[in-house]
Amino acid sequence: MSPGALTAGQALAAAAARLRAAGVDSPARDARLLLAHAARIDAARITLIAPEELTHDIAERFDRLIALRAVRVPVSHLVGERAFYGRRFKxxxxxxxxRPETETLxxxxxxEPFARVLDLGTGSGCILVTLLAERLDVTGIGVDLSEAACLQASANAVLHDVQARADIRQSDWFAEIKGQFDLIVSNPPYVALDEWDSLSRDVREHEPRLALTDEGDGLGAYRRIAAGVRPHLAPGGRLLLEIGPTQARAVCALLEQAGFATPAVxxxxxxxxxxxxxxI
Structure with missing residues (x-):
C-alpha cells in the first residue's frame, strides 16, 4: 500500500466518524453513498472494494463530498439525484x-383511472413524471412559479421519456391554465413561518424556501388552490393535496367552504x- 493511502474500508470508517462528529443523522449510510458516488460505482459494491486502496482521485473527491455533507449539504444535492417511487430524479x-411521504399521494x-392531470407547484416534476410514467395513456401539465424548477421538471420528463405528454409551464398557480382536468394534484409549501427554525439544517439552508413555506400560517397555498381550482376540475374529478401532519382539519374546512364534499384524509x-x- 502507498504511504498514507487508505483502503476504501478505512476511508469509509473515517468519513462516518467525521459525519457523526458533525451531528449528521445517518453518518454511515451517507458515507457509503458518497463513497460510491466518488468511486462511480453502485453503493451495493462498496463492500467488495473495502479492502482495496483508494486512488488519489477517488480519495480527493470523497474527502470533498464528506466536507460538504458535514456542513449539511444534502446527499441528493451532492450526487445530483434522489430516488422516488422506484425511479431516480435529478x-x-x-x-x-x-420525499417518501409523497408516494402516498x-x-x-x-x-382510480384518470386521463388528464394538472400538477400545481411541480418542482422537480417527480409527481407529474411518475404519474405519466405509470399511466402511458395520460397527458398532463405541471406548473411552478420558479423558472429553475420548470427547467428541472422538464429535464426529468426527458429522463423518463414522458416529455411528449408533459407540458411544463411557469405559472402562478392557475394563472396560465385553461381547461379542465380529471385529476389535480399538489404538494404545496405548507411549513408555517413559526415552524421554520424547527426544520433540519439540511432543509433550511439548502432547499428552496419558496417551495417550503408561505411565510405565514402554512395554509396560504391551500387558500389559493381552494379559491381557484373548481373551474379546472372536470365533473367527477379528484383533487389530491399533500399536507403537513397537523393541517388536515384546517385544509378540509377550506375545501368544504369552497364547495367540495367532505374530503377524505x-x-x-x-x-x-x-x-x-x-x-365536488
Whole structure:
C-alpha cells in the first residue's frame, strides 16, 4: 500500500466518524453513498472494494463530498439525484427533494383511472413524471412559479421519456391554465413561518424556501388552490393535496367552504395525516 493511502474500508470508517462528529443523522449510510458516488460505482459494491486502496482521485473527491455533507449539504444535492417511487430524479438546490411521504399521494392518484392531470407547484416534476410514467395513456401539465424548477421538471420528463405528454409551464398557480382536468394534484409549501427554525439544517439552508413555506400560517397555498381550482376540475374529478401532519382539519374546512364534499384524509406509512382527497 502507498504511504498514507487508505483502503476504501478505512476511508469509509473515517468519513462516518467525521459525519457523526458533525451531528449528521445517518453518518454511515451517507458515507457509503458518497463513497460510491466518488468511486462511480453502485453503493451495493462498496463492500467488495473495502479492502482495496483508494486512488488519489477517488480519495480527493470523497474527502470533498464528506466536507460538504458535514456542513449539511444534502446527499441528493451532492450526487445530483434522489430516488422516488422506484425511479431516480435529478435534483438540486432549485427544487424540493422528493420525499417518501409523497408516494402516498402517488398511490392515491393511481387508485382510480384518470386521463388528464394538472400538477400545481411541480418542482422537480417527480409527481407529474411518475404519474405519466405509470399511466402511458395520460397527458398532463405541471406548473411552478420558479423558472429553475420548470427547467428541472422538464429535464426529468426527458429522463423518463414522458416529455411528449408533459407540458411544463411557469405559472402562478392557475394563472396560465385553461381547461379542465380529471385529476389535480399538489404538494404545496405548507411549513408555517413559526415552524421554520424547527426544520433540519439540511432543509433550511439548502432547499428552496419558496417551495417550503408561505411565510405565514402554512395554509396560504391551500387558500389559493381552494379559491381557484373548481373551474379546472372536470365533473367527477379528484383533487389530491399533500399536507403537513397537523393541517388536515384546517385544509378540509377550506375545501368544504369552497364547495367540495367532505374530503377524505389518507395517512402515510408512519400513520400521519398526509394526503387529502376531495371531490365536488
Amino acid at each position: 435534483v438540486g438546490p432549485e427544487v424540493l427533494d422528493p 402517488i398511490e392515491a392518484a393511481l387508485a 389518507l395517512h402515510d406509512l408512519d400513520g400521519r395525516d398526509r394526503v387529502i382527497v376531495a371531490r
